[in-house]
Amino acid sequence: MNEIELRGAGFRAFPLTPDHLPALQRLLEASRDYFELVLGRPPGPAEAQSVLRAGPEECRDASNKMIYGLTRADGGDEIIGVLDVFRNYPESGAWYIGLLLLSPDTRGSGLGREVVDAFVYAAKAEGAREIQLNVVDQNKGGLRFWTECGFTEVRRWQQHFGQRESTFIRMRRRFHTSQRVERLSAAVVDILSHEEYHVTVARLKEEVATTTEPFVWSVIDMSGGIAALVPDDIKSAWIFVLKKDTSSGSHFHPNSIQHMAMIEGRGNAVIGGALSRMTRFAAAANPEDAWVIIDERVSHEFFPEETDMVVISFHTCSPEELLEIDAISGRPRVYETSAKS
Numbered sequence: 393m394n395e396i397e398l399r400g401a402g403f404r405a406f407p408l409t410p411d412h413l414p415a416l417q418r419l420l421e422a423s424r425d426y427f428e429l430v431l432g433r434p435p436g437p438a439e440a441q442s443v444l445r446a447g448p449e450e451c452r453d454a455s456n457k458m459i460y461g462l463t464r465a466d467g468g469d470e471i472i473g474v475l476d477v478f479r480n481y482p483e484s485g486a487w488y489i490g491l492l493l494l495s496p497d498t499r500g501s502g503l504g505r506e507v508v509d510a511f512v513y514a515a516k517a518e519g520a521r522e523i524q525l526n527v528v529d530q531n532k533g534g535l536r537f538w539t540e541c542g543f544t545e546v547r548r549w550q551q552h553f554g555q556r557e558s559t560f561i562r563m564r565r566r567f568h569t570s571q572r573v574e575r576l577s578a579a580v581v582d583i584l585s586h587e588e589y590h591v592t593v594a595r596l597k598e599e600v601a602t603t604t605e606p607f608v609w610s611v612i613d614m615s616g617g618i619a620a621l622v623p624d625d626i627k628s629a630w631i632f633v634l635k636k637d638t639s640s641g642s643h644f645h646p647n648s649i650q651h652m653a654m655i656e657g658r659g660n661a662v663i664g665g666a667l668s669r670m671t672r673f674a675a676a677a678n679p680e681d682a683w684v685i686i687d688e689r690v691s692h693e694f695f696p697e698e699t700d701m702v703v704i705s706f707h708t709c710s711p712e713e714l715l716e717i718d719a720i721s722g723r724p725r726v727y728e729t730s731a732k733s
């Protein structure tokens with residue numbers, strides 16, 4: 393595998409080989425705090441060899457692996473960091489960061505961000521469309537660092553790693569915004585600019601507080617300029633208010649593809665059985681991260697936290713045609729008449 397060239401004003405990067413194992417081992421042993429935090433154990437005597445051979449994730453092979461040693465640009469050969477990355481993982485066009493570790497006395501200097509920026513630049517030049525990585529929940533500093541670097545949460549799961557049972561967080565940073573998402577995002581911006589939207593949301597919040605249903609909604613009139621903004625296959629637009637601390641219930645649409653963006657609130661989504669953290673439309677580092685796109689017959693369920701969740705949703709069928717099926721019973725879902733407007 394031909395390595396990519398990484399450049400930075402504050403660091404020098406070079407491919408690691410077995411000849412560098414002693415220097416890499418010294419770095420890893422100096423980073424005992426990281427290993428105890430993430431793995432629940434100190435680095436082992438052959439840790440450097442394990443890192444040199446490791447795949448992107450546990451039980452994955454190391455094909456397309458590139459691993460770099462990092463030294464200071466102002467001189468010296470001491471390895472102060474290691475960057476372990478993979479092309480085309482977990483899929484073609486996605487690149488993956490398996491490990492970025494800096495020596496304790498280097499952390500907080502801004503060098504980590506410089507390394508990430510250099511890698512992002514190089515990956516984009518090689519045609520990557522996004523970068524992914526995992527971070528464990530107990531690594532609060534790492535989670536904050538990756539968030540500040542423009543990565544957003546995709547999903548969470550439990551996994552035994554090292555000597556710890558950890559909550560893993562998959563994160564990604566996308567580079568390109570599709571034309572479809574650009575058009576949907578433009579439509580949302582237009583909807584939010586009208587007073588009618590805010591009046592409707594206020595009314596729906598009053599309704600959801602008194603109904604026994606998990607959410608209420610209102611259909612958006614597309615006869616105006618919105619129809620010209622959205623993709624041609626979008627046939628209806630909706631405002632939903634989901635009740636705080638209440639599951640929406642698992643359901644699916646057999647005759648429509650749904651495109652949804654969260655405008656207010658926070659919470660999780662389970663799409664096709666996969667859990668992910670939702671990103672507010674206005675807070676997304678990349679517009680792609682704000683959109684939840686759900687194919688026909690894919691079950692989905694939402695879990696608003698502490699406050700009502702407001703979403704704008706687009707469907708590929710008209711309001712009159714849209715079918716909603718309970719994912720548990722397989723029967724059409726029926727709501728209170730007052731919930732629909």
